[in-house]
Amino acid sequence: MTAVGKVLIVGAGTTGSALAILLARAGVAVQIVEIKSGITALGSGITLQGNALRVLRDLGVWDEVRAAGFAFDSLGLRAPDGTLLAEIPDARTGGPDLPATVGMNRPELAAILAKAVQEAGARIEYGVTVDTLTDTGDGVRVIFSDGGSDTFDLVVGADGIRSAVREMIGIRLDPKPTGMGIWRVHTRRPESIERTDLIYGGPCYIAGYCPTGPDTMYAYLVEKARPRESIAEADKPALMRALAEGYGGPWSEIAGGITDPDRINYTWFESLLVDRPWNRGRVVLIGDAAHACPPTLAQGAAQCLEDAAVLAELLLAADRLDQAVFDAFMDRRYDRVRTVVEASLQLAEWRLNQVEDADLPGLMGRITALVSQRP
Numbered sequence: 240m241t242a243v244g245k246v247l248i249v250g251a252g253t254t255g256s257a258l259a260i261l262l263a264r265a266g267v268a269v270q271i272v273e274i275k276s277g278i279t280a281l282g283s284g285i286t287l288q289g290n291a292l293r294v295l296r297d298l299g300v301w302d303e304v305r306a307a308g309f310a311f312d313s314l315g316l317r318a319p320d321g322t323l324l325a326e327i328p329d330a331r332t333g334g335p336d337l338p339a340t341v342g343m344n345r346p347e348l349a350a351i352l353a354k355a356v357q358e359a360g361a362r363i364e365y366g367v368t369v370d371t372l373t374d375t376g377d378g379v380r381v382i383f384s385d386g387g388s389d390t391f392d393l394v395v396g397a398d399g400i401r402s403a404v405r406e407m408i409g410i411r412l413d414p415k416p417t418g419m420g421i422w423r424v425h426t427r428r429p430e431s432i433e434r435t436d437l438i439y440g441g442p443c444y445i446a447g448y449c450p451t452g453p454d455t456m457y458a459y460l461v462e463k464a465r466p467r468e469s470i471a472e473a474d475k476p477a478l479m480r481a482l483a484e485g486y487g488g489p490w491s492e493i494a495g496g497i498t499d500p501d502r503i504n505y506t507w508f509e510s511l512l513v514d515r516p517w518n519r520g521r522v523v524l525i526g527d528a529a530h531a532c533p534p535t536l537a538q539g540a541a542q543c544l545e546d547a548a549v550l551a552e553l554l555l556a557a558d559r560l561d562q563a564v565f566d567a568f569m570d571r572r573y574d575r576v577r578t579v580v581e582a583s584l585q586l587a588e589w590r591l592n593q594v595e596d597a598d599l600p601g602l603m604g605r606i607t608a609l610v611s612q613r614p
């Protein structure tokens with residue numbers, strides 16, 4: 240007998256999908272509602288660190304992730320003119336049998352997870368959300384946007400940084416802008432690019448890239464945030480190219496590929512951390528709905544996946560759902576997540592204020608040691 244027999248997950252992103260796979264595979268009746276009309280993930284890339292890969296392996300999708308992505312084990316640091324300053328072996332935070340990092344196209348990761356959700360037996364409804372949630376003490380009565388209703392043992396808000404579930408359970412917290420904006424282009428990979436290289440300097444705070452497959456990569460430029468509504472779709476390539484032209488070496492080739500507005504995304508760096516506990520009664524928040532950080536350490540999705548893994552483990556091990564389960568969840572997640580969020584923000588602040596003598600290796604070393612341990 241597990242703590243839950245019937246669970247509703249709101250949101251079919253990385254977090255919701257991971258939790259659905261683990262619970263449904265263990266025999267829990269899982270329903271997901273996803274507000275979008277189908278599997279969609281922004282057509283950009285994602286950098287998955289070893290601790291994210293460890294969870295993906297536990298989900299049973301590692302072989303597919305490895306085949307679709309691009310694995311590498313070092314990080315390069317370059318000067319704005321392209322000169323290679325250092326090549327640093329990257330820690331294998333997921334263990335010695337997993338690479339340090341895998342770059343992936345986000346839609347491919349989303350498709351792999353969606354297939355695993357289906358195979359695990361979870362039910363997913365697209366184009367549907369939750370209108371009301373009523374916790375009755377021994378269950379949660381849910382009315383859906385399509386007029387349907389049902390009762391669940393547990394409702395999980397995995398509905399992202401602007402979570403409606405968070406609002407519904409009375410947690411009023413808006414994401415905070417960090418003052419930085421990021422341009423990302425998803426483009427063709429020059430053969431010479433086989434790992435992430437970062438440049439801290441030049442016209443942007445950070446310039447970087449990550450291979451995502453045999454022929455693909457994404458490249459990014461982080462600058463002072465500009466009003467998002469001021470950017471016309473058609474102007475995106477020229478705006479990003481103008482920034483990219485301040486960089487040499489591999490960037491000369493990358494700049495030439497910044498032409499298609501559909502392959503360029505501009506967004507702000509934001510952060511958010513819900514104080515513990517992340518539940519109100521039988522409704523709990525996980526993933527970006529509970530915490531989000533600027534991707535300066537590329538730990539966002541990794542922390543989301545860890546939430547799903549730990550929550551599933553606790554729900555499956557307990558024989559009743561009470562506050563002790565949620566407290567145990569917080570004991571294993573809150574301090575770790577807070578440390579990652581704060582370190583990601585610290586790194587962003589150092590770049591924003593152009594602090595040249597910041598102890599970047601020290602900060603990265605501390606986070607690496609932390610996330611190398613199983614959560």
Ligand SMILES: Cc1cc2nc3c(=O)[nH]c(=O)nc-3n(C[C@H](O)[C@H](O)[C@H](O)COP(=O)(O)OP(=O)(O)OC[C@H]3O[C@@H](n4cnc5c(N)ncnc54)[C@H](O)[C@@H]3O)c2cc1C
Nearest residue numbers: 250252253254274286368398399403526527534539540541
């Ligand atoms: C610019 C940028 C770069 C990043 N780069 C990295 C990186 O390289 N590596 C890394 O590990 N992390 C990175 N991250 C962080 C990572 O993308 C997120 O932490 C992760 O995707 C969050 O997953 P999630 O499933 O919790 O939320 P989301 O991905 O936001 O998914 C939430 C899902 O819920 C759905 N939804 C929303 N509202 C509702 C509703 N009311 N009802 C039903 N469904 C709803 C949404 O449509 C969506 O499908 C980056 C983030 C940003 C902003």
